[in-house]
Amino acid sequence: MTGGAEDPGDERLGRVFLARVIEPGDEVAGRWVRESGVGEVVRRLRRGGEALPGVTATRWAGLLARAGRAEPERDLALARAAGARFVCPGDAEWPRQLDDLGDGRPLGLWVRGRPSLRMWALRSVAVVGARACTEYGTHTAATLAAGLAERGWVVVSGGAYGVDGAAHRGALAARGATVAVLACGVDQPYPRGHAALIGRIAHQGLVVGELPPGDHPTPSRFILRNRVIAALTRGTVVVEAARRSGSLATARAAQRLGRFTMGVPGPVTSALSAGVHDLLRGEATLVTDATEITELVGAMGDLAPVRRGPVLPRDLLEPHTRGVLAALPAGRAAPVEEIALGARTTREDAVARLYELRALGYVERHGDGWKLTRQAVISVRDRHPPC
Numbered sequence: 001m002t003g004g005a006e007d008p009g010d011e012r013l014g015r016v017f018l019a020r021v022i023e024p025g026d027e028v029a030g031r032w033v034r035e036s037g038v039g040e041v042v043r044r045l046r047r048g049g050e051a052l053p054g055v056t057a058t059r060w061a062g063l064l065a066r067a068g069r070a071e072p073e074r075d076l077a078l079a080r081a082a083g084a085r086f087v088c089p090g091d092a093e094w095p096r097q098l099d100d101l102g103d104g105r106p107l108g109l110w111v112r113g114r115p116s117l118r119m120w121a122l123r124s125v126a127v128v129g130a131r132a133c134t135e136y137g138t139h140t141a142a143t144l145a146a147g148l149a150e151r152g153w154v155v156v157s158g159g160a161y162g163v164d165g166a167a168h169r170g171a172l173a174a175r176g177a178t179v180a181v182l183a184c185g186v187d188q189p190y191p192r193g194h195a196a197l198i199g200r201i202a203h204q205g206l207v208v209g210e211l212p213p214g215d216h217p218t219p220s221r222f223i224l225r226n227r228v229i230a231a232l233t234r235g236t237v238v239v240e241a242a243r244r245s246g247s248l249a250t251a252r253a254a255q256r257l258g259r260f261t262m263g264v265p266g267p268v269t270s271a272l273s274a275g276v277h278d279l280l281r282g283e284a285t286l287v288t289d290a291t292e293i294t295e296l297v298g299a300m301g302d303l304a305p306v307r308r309g310p311v312l313p314r315d316l317l318e319p320h321t322r323g324v325l326a327a328l329p330a331g332r333a334a335p336v337e338e339i340a341l342g343a344r345t346t347r348e349d350a351v352a353r354l355y356e357l358r359a360l361g362y363v364e365r366h367g368d369g370w371k372l373t374r375q376a377v378i379s380v381r382d383r384h385p386p387c
Contacts, residue, residue, distance in 0.1 A: 014038040015088045015108045016072035016212070021045060021063055022107065024210040025224040028054040030103030078213035082187035083202070084112040095121040098231050100257050106210045106228060110186045113206035120177060120206060121232045124154035125297060126254070128229065128247040129163030129239035130272050137163050137240035137272065140264055142170030144237065147290025149176020153297075156181060156233050158225065159198055159207075161191060163239045163247070168201055181232070182209040183217040183225040190217050226250040234297040235260030237287060241275035248275050255283060260296050262287045314362070314376075320345065324353040325362055325376070333369030 015038055022029040032041045032052050044052055045067040051060035079086060087093045088108035095118045098105050111117050127145050129137055145155045145167040155171040157164040159180035171178035180201045184190045186209045189198040201207055210228065211221065223246060230236055230253035238261075241247045254261045261284040266273030280286050287293050314322065320343075327342030327350075328334055340350035354370050357363045362376040 011038045011090070012086065012088055012108075013072050013076075014042045016075055016086055017042055017067075017070050018045075019086075019107050019210065020070040020072065020075060020212050021066045023224075024106065024221060025101075025104045025227060027103040030105065030107075033107070034103060075212045078187065079110055082112065082213060084110050084186050084207075084213070087111050087117060092116075093118045095232055097121065098228070101227060101231050104227065105231075108210075109228075110209050110212065111206060112186045112202040112208075113204075115177070115206055117179075117206060117208065120154045120179060121156075123152065124156050124179065124233045125293060126156045126229045126233040126236040126250060127163070127167035127239060128157055128226075128236060128241075128250050129276075130241050130245055130247065131160050131162035131164075132272075133162040133166070133240045134270070134272060136266060138166040141166035141239045142173070144239065144264070144290055144293065145170030145178070146174040146176070148293060149174040149178070151290060151294055153177075153290075153294065154179060154205075156229055158182070158222075158229060159190070159194055159201070161193070165194060165197060167239075168197060172200060172204060178205040179232070180205070180207045181225055181229050182207060183211070183221040185209060185211050185213045185215040187213045188216065222246055223249050227253045230254040230259060231257055233259065235262060235293070237262040237264065237293060238276050238279060238284075239264045240266060240270075240272045241279075242271050243275045243278065245275050248279070251279055251284065260285065262293060262296065264288065313360075317360075320349070321353045321356060324350055325357055325372075328363060328370060328372050328376075330372060333366035333371035335369050339370060 018038065018041065031054070041052070045063060048064050051057065076086065086108050093116050109117070125148055127141055129141060141163040148155055149171040154177040155167055156179045157167045159168065159182055168178050168180060178201055180198055182190060186207050189195040198207055226246065226249045230250050236250050236254040236259060238247055238251050251261050261279065263276040263279045263284045263286060265280065265286060266276060285296055287296070314325065317325065323343045324339060324345065327339045336347055336350055336354070339354070340347045343350060354363055361373060363370050364373050
C-alpha cells in the first residue's frame with residue numbers, strides 16, 4: 001500500500017484498504033473508525049504495533065496478516081475494470097439510512113450500474129424469501145415486484161435463487177428499477193447460475209456489495225449482507241420462508257432498525273410459509289399485493305383500494321325489506337302472519353314490503369301465501385355457498 005493510504009486525509013483509499021482487511025458488520029472495527037478515524041486505524045494495521053482495543057492477540061494477528069496483503073489501488077483498478085465504483089460515507093451518493101447501522105455500517109459499498117444508489121434507496125422495498133421456494137412463491141414474488149416497479153418503487157433483493165431471483169425478474173419485466181445486494185465482490189456474480197441475471201441488473205439497475213473485488217461469499221457474509229438490504233430500504237417483504245430461512249434475518253434487522261416488516265401468507269400446511277406466519281403473529285404486517293405494500297411504506301394518502309365482495313341486487317334493498325325477504329321459507333309458500341313473525345314486524349308492514357318485493361321479482365302470490373321466485377332462490381344460494 002502506498003503512503004497515500006496512510007495519509008489521514010485520504011479517507012477513501014483508507015476505507016478501500018480496510019474493506020479488504022475487516023469483515024462486514026464488524027462493530028469493534030467500526031468503533032475504531034468512529035473514535036480514532038480511518039487514517040489512524042490504517043496506520044496501526046500497517047505498522048503492526050499494539051493491538052487496538054477490543055480484540056484478542058490472535059485476532060489482531062489475523063488482521064495484520066490481511067493488512068500485509070491488502071492492495072487498495074489494485075482493488076480500485078479491478079473495480080473500474082468491472083464498471084464499479086466505491087461509494088463511502090460523506091459521498092453525495094452515500095445512502096444516509098445506512099448510518100442507522102451505527103458501528104456496524106459498511107465502511108463503503110462497491111456499486112455497479114449508472115443510477116445513484118442514494119436516490120434509488122430513498123424509494124425502495126426489499127422483497128426476500130426462500131431459495132428453494134415453490135411455484136406459488138416464485139409467482140407471488142415476481143407479481144409483487146412488478147407491481148412495485150410499475151408504481152415507481154425500486155425492488156431490492158439478494159440476487160439468490162428462488163424468491164430473490166423472481167423479484168429481480170419481476171421488476172425487470174416491468175421495465176422497473178431493481179438492486180441486487182451481493183455477499184461477494186460485485187465482479188463475481190453469485191450464484192453462478194445467475195450470472196446473466198446479475199449482468200442484466202448491472203445494466204438496467206444496480207449491483208451492490210461490501211466486499212472488495214474477487215471476494216467470495218460465506219454463510220456468515222450472507223447473514224451480514226441482509227442487514228444492508230434491511231437498512232437500505234423503507235421496508236422488507238418476506239415471501240415464503242421456513243423457520244430457519246436466512247431471509248428472516250433481513251426481517252429481524254428491518255424490525256430492529258424501525259423499518260416496515262411485511263409478510264405474504266401461504267398455506268398453513270407448508271413448511272416454507274411457517275417462518276412468514278411466525279413473523280405475522282408478531283409485529284409484521286400481512287400484505288397480498290403491491291398496493292398494500294405501498295400503502296404501508298409510501299406517502300400519506302397512497303392508499304390501497306378497499307376490498308369488497310360482489311354486490312348483489314338484494315344488497316341494495318332497504319334493511320327492513322331484506323328482513324322480510326329473509327323470513328320467507330325457501331321451498332314453500334307462507335302466510336303473511338308467519339312472514340311478519342319471522343321478520344319481527346307487523347302484518348301491515350310485511351304486506352307492504354311483500355308487494356315491493358313482488359314488483360322487483362323476488363316473490364309471488366300463491367293463494368293466501370307468498371313464495372320466493374326462482375330468481376330469489378338462486379340469489380340466496382349464490383350468497384350462501386355450501387361449505
